[in-house]
Amino acid sequence: MTESEMTGNLFLFTNAAATATAEEKVKAEARLVERVREGDEEAFNEIYKIFAPMVHGIVLARVPLDEASDIVQEVFLAAYKNLHTLRDKNALGAWLAMIARNRATEFYRQAKPTEELPEELRGKDDSKTEAREILTAIRALPETYKETLILRLVEGMSGQEIAERCGLTPESARVNLHRGMKLLRSKLGIAEK
Amino acid sequence: MKEDYLWNKTGEDPEIERLENALAVFRYQETAPPALPAKIIPFERNTPRGFFRLAFAFAVCVAVAIISLGVWLQISSDKIEVVKDSTKTIAPLIAKKLVDETSVKKPNDSIVEKVKIQKQTAERKIIKVRKVVQPIVRQNKLIARNVEVKKPTVRLTKEEKFAYDQLMLALSITSSKFKLVRDKVEGVEMESIVRKNGQ
Numbered sequence: 001m002t003e004s005e006m007t008g009n010l011f012l013f014t015n016a017a018a019t020a021t022a023e024e025k026v027k028a029e030a031r032l033v034e035r036v037r038e039g040d041e042e043a044f045n046e047i048y049k050i051f052a053p054m055v056h057g058i059v060l061a062r063v064p065l066d067e068a069s070d071i072v073q074e075v076f077l078a079a080y081k082n083l084h085t086l087r088d089k090n091a092l093g094a095w096l097a098m099i100a101r102n103r104a105t106e107f108y109r110q111a112k113p114t115e116e117l118p119e120e121l122r123g124k125d126d127s128k129t130e131a132r133e134i135l136t137a138i139r140a141l142p143e144t145y146k147e148t149l150i151l152r153l154v155e156g157m158s159g160q161e162i163a164e165r166c167g168l169t170p171e172s173a174r175v176n177l178h179r180g181m182k183l184l185r186s187k188l189g190i191a192e193k
Numbered sequence: 194m195k196e197d198y199l200w201n202k203t204g205e206d207p208e209i210e211r212l213e214n215a216l217a218v219f220r221y222q223e224t225a226p227p228a229l230p231a232k233i234i235p236f237e238r239n240t241p242r243g244f245f246r247l248a249f250a251f252a253v254c255v256a257v258a259i260i261s262l263g264v265w266l267q268i269s270s271d272k273i274e275v276v277k278d279s280t281k282t283i284a285p286l287i288a289k290k291l292v293d294e295t296s297v298k299k300p301n302d303s304i305v306e307k308v309k310i311q312k313q314t315a316e317r318k319i320i321k322v323r324k325v326v327q328p329i330v331r332q333n334k335l336i337a338r339n340v341e342v343k344k345p346t347v348r349l350t351k352e353e354k355f356a357y358d359q360l361m362l363a364l365s366i367t368s369s370k371f372k373l374v375r376d377k378v379e380g381v382e383m384e385s386i387v388r389k390n391g392q
Contacts, residue, residue, distance in 0.1 A: 041229060044226065044229065045226050048226035048227075049223075049226075052221060052223070052224075052226075053220075053221045056221035057221070060219060065219060069222075069224065072221075072224075073224075073227040074227075076226060076227050077227045077229075080227075080229055080230075081230070128218060130215050131215045131216055131218050131219065134212060134215055134216055135216065135219060152199070153209070153212050153213050153216045154216045154217075154219050154220055155220060155221060156213065156217070156220065158200065158201045158202055159199070159200040159201060160200075160201060174200060177199055177200065178199065181199060181209070184212075185208075190208055
């Protein structure tokens with residue numbers, strides 16, 4: 001067996017293993033949905049633990065920092081109330097992501113116009129200032145890229161996790177990550193190596 | 194290695210690591226899940242769909258019933274009008290025709306009287322029909338109390354009406370001829386019986 005054949009086999013094996021794990025996860029999530037439908041609050045808490053970072057990332061890509069955690073709670077409450085409308089139990093992640101996006105849009109409809117504090121009143125925390133600047137640059141990216149990048153860079157999720165949680169294919173998650181990163185680099189003035 | 198780090202955090206990419214570390218301050222801080230409503234919402238599957246289906250089916254049934262009732266009322270009223278029209282147009286024609294036929298054959302007085310009697314009975318029958326039909330119409334109107342019954346806007350055309358009258362006339366002439374034949378036969382029989390009795 002040549003080296004390339006061995007590498008190819010290893011790639012196929014890794015890919016198949018990843019797909020199998022993803023399927024198992026989806027099945028487990030579907031079981032959780034069933035349990036919540038039967039009135040099991042513990043199952044709902046588990047769903048919250050699994051998906052809260054993803055929902056937080058999606059919300060953070062759209063609304064001010066201070067509002068994000070409140071909106072995350074609202075998203076899960078709305079999901080609990082409307083869980084009977086979820087047709088495909090295996091698409092819980094994508095469904096939650098959709099609710100999060102809608103809630104974020106709703107926030108801007110209902111919100112009163114506010115102004116952010118000027119730079120001199122915010123305090124001199126350089127690390128936070130830099131972080132804010134990076135976050136602002138990410139938020140300025142197109143919709144598909146900013147969501148994936150925040151989930152990767154802020155929430156620390158891997159590409160595979162992003163794909164699984166948001167109901168994306170691994171290929172599209174990978175493309176979004178790389179294109180988004182390229183745009184972010186050019187925005188921040190970081191040269192590609 | 195660079196791309197691997199972005200995808201699955203294997204290898205190294207100091208630039209991405211720096212961004213990650215900087216943005217970590219905004220990372221989700223684990224909080225308690227929201228307090229759920231006290232009353233657990235029943236998770237009924239497809240309840241709204243089922244309800245709408247039933248409602249739609251009911252609405253369709255009602256619509257079909259109303260349409261069929263309307264059509265039936267219209268048809269029945271058309272029939273009544275045709276009968277009414279025929280009483281006006283056919284009766285005098287029958288009488289005229291009968292008189293003409295009897296005058297051509299130069300019948301005796303008894304035959305003319307018989308024809309007159311037949312004419313009267315025919316008119317009475319038509320009047321009876323009219324009287325019988327009217328209560329049915331009233332009943333129909335009572336049944337369809339809430340239904341707006343439209344009077345038929347499309348009626349028979351002149352040609353159709355003429356054709357219909359012609360047909361009715363032909364039928365009435367044939368029936369009257371049959372009656373004449375029957376009366377003659379009966380008359381002959383009666384005469385023969387009288388003769389036989391006389392002898």
